[in-house]
Amino acid sequence: MNDQEAMRLALARARSVEGRTSPRPPVGALVVHHGGVIGQGATARPFGPHAEVQALEQAGSMAQGSVLYTTLEPCCIHMHTPPCTATIITAGISRVVVGVLDPNPRVCGQGLAQLQHAGIEVTLLEHESAEACEAAELIRPFACALTHARPYVTAKWAMTLDGKIASHTYDSYWISRPDARSWVHNLRDRVDAILVGAGTARMDNPRLTVRLESEQGRWIRTVRSKPPLRVIMTTSGDLPMNLALLQPDLADNTCIIIGETAPQAVRQRLLDSGVQVLTSAVNAQGQLDFPSALHALEQRGIHHVLLEGGAHLLGDAFDQQCLDHIAAFVAPKLLGGTGAPSPLAGQGFAKMAQASQLHNVRITQFAADILIEGDIQYEG
Numbered sequence: 001m002n003d004q005e006a007m008r009l010a011l012a013r014a015r016s017v018e019g020r021t022s023p024r025p026p027v028g029a030l031v032v033h034h035g036g037v038i039g040q041g042a043t044a045r046p047f048g049p050h051a052e053v054q055a056l057e058q059a060g061s062m063a064q065g066s067v068l069y070t071t072l073e074p075c076c077i078h079m080h081t082p083p084c085t086a087t088i089i090t091a092g093i094s095r096v097v098v099g100v101l102d103p104n105p106r107v108c109g110q111g112l113a114q115l116q117h118a119g120i121e122v123t124l125l126e127h128e129s130a131e132a133c134e135a136a137e138l139i140r141p142f143a144c145a146l147t148h149a150r151p152y153v154t155a156k157w158a159m160t161l162d163g164k165i166a167s168h169t170y171d172s173y174w175i176s177r178p179d180a181r182s183w184v185h186n187l188r189d190r191v192d193a194i195l196v197g198a199g200t201a202r203m204d205n206p207r208l209t210v211r212l213e214s215e216q217g218r219w220i221r222t223v224r225s226k227p228p229l230r231v232i233m234t235t236s237g238d239l240p241m242n243l244a245l246l247q248p249d250l251a252d253n254t255c256i257i258i259g260e261t262a263p264q265a266v267r268q269r270l271l272d273s274g275v276q277v278l279t280s281a282v283n284a285q286g287q288l289d290f291p292s293a294l295h296a297l298e299q300r301g302i303h304h305v306l307l308e309g310g311a312h313l314l315g316d317a318f319d320q321q322c323l324d325h326i327a328a329f330v331a332p333k334l335l336g337g338t339g340a341p342s343p344l345a346g347q348g349f350a351k352m353a354q355a356s357q358l359h360n361v362r363i364t365q366f367a368a369d370i371l372i373e374g375d376i377q378y379e380g
Helices: 003-015 051-063 084-091 110-117 130-138 140-148 178-188 198-204 264-272 290-298 311-319
Strands: 028-033 036-042 067-072 095-100 121-124 152-160 193-197 229-234 254-259 276-280 304-307 325-331 357-365 370-377
Touching: 003 028, 003 036, 003 067, 003 095, 003 130, 028 051, 036 051, 051 067, 051 084, 067 130, 084 110, 095 110, 095 130, 110 121, 130 140, 140 152, 152 178, 152 311, 178 325, 193 198, 193 311, 198 229, 198 311, 229 290, 254 264, 254 290, 264 276, 276 290, 304 311
Parallel strands: 067 095, 095 121, 152 304, 152 325, 193 229, 193 304, 229 254, 254 276
Antiparallel strands: 028 036, 028 067, 325 370, 357 370
8 A cells, every 4th residue: 555545545534524523623544554554543523532543542552663644744732632743652653644734833844843853754745746635625624713713614606507596586496406416415514514694594494404315425424413503694683483494403503693783682582492693793884794703603613614695695705705615516507687696796896807716626517517616816
């Protein structure tokens, strides 16, 4: 087994716990002895053992002289658990192969330095390798929370070939085909929270649940202790009390973010339905301040948010530079109609030269639909 093959297995272990480890990143680890796997692990639910510790415990005494593969640089500080570097050194590992450096400045590079100082050979994957890129992708939400004090935001929408997310009568079922919608539920299963605006909540009355049959999963994942948090953003807090998300079967894992200007009676009415209620600052236009709302979620351990609409909320997030990744499905259909909504409302830019570019673009062909993914880069 070569380094590439071993790291692919470690990445699969990290994928198995994606969306289940916040506020810690999903990490996979593998211990290999004479070409065979003798231990493997993945980040436990907060705040159990790290992936490296699990893999080493499984390997036992055979870890002596073996190679450890880990998708993220081993930690060298004591937080909720002892530093992984100390466990690795004690186990007698001869070589450590790392996918990506830890973005935490208290760890970044120092974990590897500790291992090298102990005489352990350290290999950091080439920055542009497929395995290093996937390892970096896995920890982007963790890195975003560290550097921006807010969750990483993936915006998802489906639109027709002429750029409409619904008809002029606001009918949108269905733009994309079942195989594309299955991909979306796999995406929901990767995140900590699914977010919509009040308009979408009123119009579509969504349940914001993960609906996947076992054969539809893109990765083999551990069972979640609870589903992704369901979130509605509404400045006024004025929501119909018959919404599915306000009913007893869904309310206990639903969060409503309201503006600080919302009446106390509205807040209490929502609390009485059983949902969580968070308060956010309001901007000069009287709308929820998106960074403030996201920060409130980050403070509760939410590191990856899937933003599913509607157009006004997506536009506000874009205008306030709070979108990080885009996943847009394009269906080979035409709707027409000047009143039919497009994905992004908001203020937008005045000139084409100002348009935000997508980087690290991936294009996936489904049975009929095309998925375009990429990372947003804002000028300035």
